[in-house]
Amino acid sequence: MVNRMTTFQPLRRPARPPQKVGRRGAARWRRAVIAWWLLLASAGVDAQVPPQLPAGGAALVMTPQTPVDLPVPVTVSAAFDPPTVRPGEKTFYRVTVDSATASVQWPEQISAPTELKFGPAAHGQIARAQNNQLHLLSSLVCAVRPTGAGRFTVSNGTVNVAGRMVNIPAASLEMGTNAPFRPPARQLWLETSATNLFQGQSFRVRVWLPARMGNQIEALRELQFNGGGLITDKTTLRQTGETLTVDGQPRTALLCEIMATPMATGPLTFSAQGFSAGSEFIGPVIFRGPVSFPGGPANYVLHVSDPMTLNVRPLPAAGELPGFTGAIGSFSNPPPQLAAHRLRVGEPVHLQLAFYGEDGQPRHLALVPPTTRDWQMIADQPPGNGFTLIPQTDESKATPAIPFCYFDPTKAKYVDLSIPALPVTVLGESLPVQLATTDAETPTAPPLKLSGLAPTPGHSMASLTPLQLQGWFVGVQLLPVAGFLALWQWDRRRRFLEAHPELVRRRQARRALRREWPKLRRAIAAADTPAFVQHAVTAMKIAVAPQYPANPQALVCADVLAQLAGAEPGDSTAEAVRKLFAAADAQFSKSAPAPAGLLELQADLTAALLKLEEKL
Amino acid sequence: MATGAAAAPDAFFTQGIALNQAGQLPEAAAAYQKSLAIRPAAGTLVNLGITEWQSGHAGAAILAWEQARGMDPFDARAIANLAFARAVTQVNAPELKWFETASTWLPANAWVWLAGAGLWLGVGMLTLPAFFRRRKTSGQQALAALGFGIFLLGLTANVGVVSRAEIGFVLKRNAPLLLTPTHTGEVISTLTAGEAVRRVRVRGDYYFIRTANEAGWIQRDQLGLLFSAPTAPLKTARPSP
Incomplete structure (x- = not known):
């Protein structure tokens, strides 16, 4: 038995066919020339050098960051402000640490005598630049109301600062009816433009920082609001120094106004806090009335306000109109202005929109453009309210209507303020009216171009649809066919009558007899015997003429009697015929008078004529 | 009015x-x-x-x-x-067929009148002498042939108009x-x-x-x-x- 084993051999590159020495040498020579040229070309190329900064430029690029002073050890201070109160008065327990708030872990609870009722704690941080260093200051403040008289001490506690426990010094508060009068501790006053609001309705918040003794107005920094569900727009902050009346006494204070918006519903409690910062005002401040500013370095003190509760209602779902984007308030808008009412496809046109609030100030409202295939709509950059419209088709006769509505909190309903569609004329894209000839064979050929307008309507038709495609025309084609059929029938009839002349004679006799009947009746009515006789004889001759055939004028009484089948000599009809013919013959005689009583033969005559007519 | x-x-x-x-x-x-x-x-x-x-x-x-x-x-x-x-x-x-091309030589309505006139000219020249008991002349027969020729040409053009x-x-x-x-x-x-x-x-x-x-x-x-x-x-x- 033969054991067959398969062995795998490595693939070998097939041997190149031998090349001629001359071709190989030429390739080497070509590569050498290329390499030589590359070397020569690179000789004139310099390495790229990064752009060099001028002398001192690095200092312009690198802005030195102010170093933060982190004192070691950390200094903590605690005190009541004021340290003595009368019954019912309020004081503030304030702890200050010269470190960053992020590194301070304030205690959850402050161990204090039970007679001291601590309110919610507020804490903040402020930075002070001094000696080219930033000094951070963190502060905690609580409103405290003692419930009993006596001296109370908040014992030493600890605060965790950057992982190290630092002692809080003890602070004492004395409450008694005999305590010396002190002005109440300074605190922030909080005021809002409305307390009954809808969700999303912006309102104005006023925070007052009363002046220090001596009418010295201090700056208020790091203003913030505690309590969730409220957002503020710090770009609307306005600061003024004003004099207001508190408890009948004029008080000077720094007023900070800011716009806030409730985002949650239900009762919303919030308070304000901020640091009094001496004369370190930030931003423009308007002062009204006589004020003074404290001198020397600022003494940063964290102040809080009493909490305030807002009643925030959700927006009603019923009655919401299309285009509601959350705008709440009362707005008005002038009619929209379109830059052009006649445009081409693809040509942008600007739609100018403007909205004004109750105060007459322009407002930016986010309008959502409708989705349409006919227009491309690009909203203006805020605070612009307009749109850039680009028509996509010339089928558009008007700009798209932009639905918009706002919620009016005073009326508690939605108000439609949609932008109506504006009529426009959109032309299609322009096409060339002349085409330059590019035919090289006939360079002198005139260029193809659009002709001028036709001065006259020219050849016209009743309809663009050809006659071949109109149903009535096919019907009209049947008329000649019918005419030819009628002509053919007429010819057949004519030939038939030519083959049967008796039919023609009888028809002619009937026609002539019908003409004689009225004449007979008129003669009878007029009692005109000669006329009666003449028409009676003529009628009888006409009636019997086709039977022979003969000309009626050639017939006599016997011919008539012969056609009256069964006429006997004594028959009254035959007798009447004879009398009538006799009377007719007698009329040729001038002397012969017309026999009387012939008119009485009319009954017999009628019977004879009817009998003869039956044979026709 | x-x-x-x-x-x-x-x-x-x-x-x-x-x-x-x-x-x-x-x-x-x-x-x-x-x-x-x-x-x-x-x-x-x-x-x-x-x-x-x-x-x-x-x-x-x-x-x-x-x-x-x-x-x-x-x-x-x-x-x-x-x-x-x-x-x-x-x-x-547009790519036209031959009879459609023929239909563009004259206004669309002209073809229908032309075809109608040709048809009834031919029919009339053939039948009217017999109706009126006149002898058919060679001229009348030539006119009838011409009428039918025009009718046939107009018929194709009319088909072209309908097709167009x-x-x-x-x-x-x-x-x-x-x-x-x-x-x-x-x-x-x-x-x-x-x-x-x-x-x-x-x-x-x-x-x-x-x-x-x-x-x-x-x-x-x-x-x-x-x-x-x-x-x-x-x-x-x-x-x-």
Whole structure:
């Protein structure tokens, strides 16, 4: 038995066919020339050098960051402000640490005598630049109301600062009816433009920082609001120094106004806090009335306000109109202005929109453009309210209507303020009216171009649809066919009558007899015997003429009697015929008078004529 | 009354020229449409085509000029404008069969009258002498032969006219050619404005058409038939980028 084993051999590159020495040498020579040229070309190329900064430029690029002073050890201070109160008065327990708030872990609870009722704690941080260093200051403040008289001490506690426990010094508060009068501790006053609001309705918040003794107005920094569900727009902050009346006494204070918006519903409690910062005002401040500013370095003190509760209602779902984007308030808008009412496809046109609030100030409202295939709509950059419209088709006769509505909190309903569609004329894209000839064979050929307008309507038709495609025309084609059929029938009839002349004679006799009947009746009515006789004889001759055939004028009484089948000599009809013919013959005689009583033969005559007519 | 009715198309025609010269192209097109609705005329169609061309509606312009040429095959303006428009838009003229080509030699209505006259001339020359008991002369027989010859020629041309009635022109630029007669139908390809197609059948708002290379469905309002009166101003759409 033969054991067959398969062995795998490595693939070998097939041997190149031998090349001629001359071709190989030429390739080497070509590569050498290329390499030589590359070397020569690179000789004139310099390495790229990064752009060099001028002398001192690095200092312009690198802005030195102010170093933060982190004192070691950390200094903590605690005190009541004021340290003595009368019954019912309020004081503030304030702890200050010269470190960053992020590194301070304030205690959850402050161990204090039970007679001291601590309110919610507020804490903040402020930075002070001094000696080219930033000094951070963190502060905690609580409103405290003692419930009993006596001296109370908040014992030493600890605060965790950057992982190290630092002692809080003890602070004492004395409450008694005999305590010396002190002005109440300074605190922030909080005021809002409305307390009954809808969700999303912006309102104005006023925070007052009363002046220090001596009418010295201090700056208020790091203003913030505690309590969730409220957002503020710090770009609307306005600061003024004003004099207001508190408890009948004029008080000077720094007023900070800011716009806030409730985002949650239900009762919303919030308070304000901020640091009094001496004369370190930030931003423009308007002062009204006589004020003074404290001198020397600022003494940063964290102040809080009493909490305030807002009643925030959700927006009603019923009655919401299309285009509601959350705008709440009362707005008005002038009619929209379109830059052009006649445009081409693809040509942008600007739609100018403007909205004004109750105060007459322009407002930016986010309008959502409708989705349409006919227009491309690009909203203006805020605070612009307009749109850039680009028509996509010339089928558009008007700009798209932009639905918009706002919620009016005073009326508690939605108000439609949609932008109506504006009529426009959109032309299609322009096409060339002349085409330059590019035919090289006939360079002198005139260029193809659009002709001028036709001065006259020219050849016209009743309809663009050809006659071949109109149903009535096919019907009209049947008329000649019918005419030819009628002509053919007429010819057949004519030939038939030519083959049967008796039919023609009888028809002619009937026609002539019908003409004689009225004449007979008129003669009878007029009692005109000669006329009666003449028409009676003529009628009888006409009636019997086709039977022979003969000309009626050639017939006599016997011919008539012969056609009256069964006429006997004594028959009254035959007798009447004879009398009538006799009377007719007698009329040729001038002397012969017309026999009387012939008119009485009319009954017999009628019977004879009817009998003869039956044979026709 | 008749004078007023006759003057109305001319008044609209004149108004269209004035509006066109004033640059009010849509209004001019509307005036021409009104004139055409009362009494179609080749010159009105030529001017309507020029207005549509100036408005950017190449398809509508080509359709109007084709209709003008169908009404008056010797209208030089229509012929020149068609050549110009097809050179610009790079679309071909419709491919005609031989009898359709013959039908373009004269106005469409002329063929039907010519065929009718030829037929009844031949029939009359053969039958009337017999009816009137006249002897058929060689001249009458020659006239009958001529009449029947004209009838046969006119008959083929009339067939051509009827056949050309299915020729249409794409009105909108990049009009979609659909696989099915539904608005969600798959788009086979897009057609150029002014492209000549043949209508094969109708279903609802769609025509089944055949182009030089393919067949599919197209919406009715995107196709203008050669012998159909335009009922509304013809529009085109800007292609989506």
